[in-house]
Amino acid sequence: MMLTLSCFSYMTHGASNIPDISDKQLNAQYWQQKLTQDQWMSMKNSQVKAFNQLLFTHNEHMVQPLQTADSLSKVELLGKLSRISAVPSSARFYADGTQLTQSHFQHYLDNLNTQSIKKMNAVQFGLVVKRSAMRTFPTLDKVYNEQMDLDLDRFQETAVFPGEAVAILLSSTDNKWFLVQNYNYLAWVEQEAIAIGDKQALIQYTDQSDFLMITGAKVFTSYVPNEPKISQVQLDMGVKLPLLSAGQQHKELYGQSTAGNYEVELPTRNEDGSLSFKTALIGRTQDVQQGYLEFTPKHVIAQAFKFLGERYGWGHDYNGRDCTGFVGEIYKTFGILMPRNSGQQGKGEYGTNFRFNASTEVAAKMAVIDQLQVGDLIYIPGHVMVYLGKENGQPFVIHDVKGLAYWTPDGDYYSGVLNAVSVTPLIKLQLNKQTTYLDKIYNIKRITLTSKQER
Structure with missing residues (x-):
């Protein structure tokens, strides 16, 4: 399948086990407040379609x-x-x-x-x-x-x-x-x-342009008696469903008013396996968006934190996701598609890439890390992390991670398990006693329309 490291190890102070993490840092607004007014992503929403098309044309792992x-x-x-x-x-x-x-x-x-x-x-x-x-x-x-x-x-x-x-x-x-x-x-x-x-x-x-985007971690269609195919259907972040046009909409449906709901076309399976479409209702108070979210640092942070604490699920197991599923679902809310596996993403030539090899000195890596932008993707073999920002000059990431390890201030080696979407510092993470995450970073990718290689 994908990862060789299974999106690695574990940490914290107090009840949380993660070093340098406080309750305030486990809140999206805390990191959003660090953003400056003029911060923007390196790719506009208007460029997303072209970005995807280039991937489908040039990346062997992407298929229409x-x-x-x-x-x-x-x-x-x-x-x-x-x-x-x-x-x-x-x-x-x-x-x-x-x-x-x-x-x-x-x-x-x-x-x-x-x-x-x-x-x-x-x-x-x-x-x-x-x-x-x-x-x-x-x-x-x-x-x-x-x-x-x-x-x-x-x-x-x-x-x-x-x-x-x-x-x-x-x-x-x-x-x-x-x-x-x-x-x-x-x-x-x-x-x-x-x-x-x-x-x-x-x-x-x-191809319908008028659609509802699921922006919550999990959203469910409204309950409909005796209609199991459209009732309480789970829709994960990044799912998009066409909205009914104004002329197709109902005042009442399934014994209720539709005023508080969006009406979407939901694909369903007939007894013979064939496709039919049914109107499903999704409450307007659900975490959804008409069209794609604006691709901004603020929204990247917000989307990532909606998964905070969700149990790690290898290959989307456990009704969850792993590190690349986590990244993929976040970016789909902006309309951005990517290859499935971390190696396919990290080694892919799309976007702006800051590549390193085994001989790259730590100082050279830190020079790049010091200039990271929110939403940049950090790759080590088998794992990907999303850059959040700095705290006291130290870079922090959010990632879906199975375990972490670190050296305590007393010189003890701690190894355990997070098994969840977690906020952690980057530099203190260890893969084992001899190897740090920093040692193994081989690429940092910024999602941009044009492909660049930078050092």
């Missing part, structure tokens, strides 16, 4: 699924399948400690349905109707590496969300899973989460 060819050759399809559903070279274990054998993996390989692949294979298209996991193999079985960290299911890749378009490449042998390609990932998704539709209808749906 509705531009997928209507058919794939056997070679093409098997090539895609082998990229995601390969037997790992490292040992894997079930939670009870049983090591997976070739026989175990053969069971998963048999469900890939490779025997049905023809010389040419029709591609279908669909919309996601509910948040669902994207998996290495078409199974919900959880497996782990030899460290047996039960938070890190190695078959968990990422997630898809309501309203996302996907290309459907293959059905599993048991007809319970689809191999799908969304805008930044290819993996297996349960069929019940996908509704199949006409490509042109999907293009029209996803």
